[in-house]
Amino acid sequence: MYGDLLTVLRVDGTSGHKxxxxxxxxxxxSAIPTQVTAQGMPNPSEIVRLRPDIVEDRDKPYFDTWMRWDRECNRRPSAENRHKTLLLLGPDALAFSELINASSRWSSTDTKRGWKDHSH
Incomplete structure (x- = not known):
């Protein structure tokens, strides 16, 4: 693992420091934060940029509204939509999405909307 660490850090031994x-x-x-603060929270576009596993609407990181599906038609939020909802809005929003059978809809511009604002 030492060699892998040197490769990742691009250390070639010429600095004179071992x-x-x-x-x-x-x-x-010691440099990794252990407490979350509002100022330390990444914005949605940063999360999407840093999470290649978010594949749905990568150009739309901001929550817009809920798009409800008719249960009678056997439609539901896609796995990709549920994953993005979980990572950007959290487990409570995902549970709400599943409860009301709705997909989160996203925007490319910051709507300043929270998922609870449209939960009626």
Whole structure:
């Protein structure tokens, strides 16, 4: 793993400083936040950019509204839509989506809407 770490960090040994994995990992761990703050929350477009596993409407990271499906027609939110809902809005929004059988609809511009604003 040491060689892999050197490759990832692009360390070629010319700096004159030896890479000590324990010290490096301790420094890395101490730099990772352990408390979430409103200021530290990434915005939806950052989350989409950093999460290649969000495949639905990558150009539309902002919540717009709920699009309800008729249960009689056996339609429901797609797996991709449920995944994006979970990652951008959280588990409560996903549960709500499933409860009302609705897909989250997304916008390319910040609508300033929260998922609870349209939960009636």
């Amino acid at each position: 890479l000590i994995p324990n010290a490096f990992l301790e420094q890395l761990n």
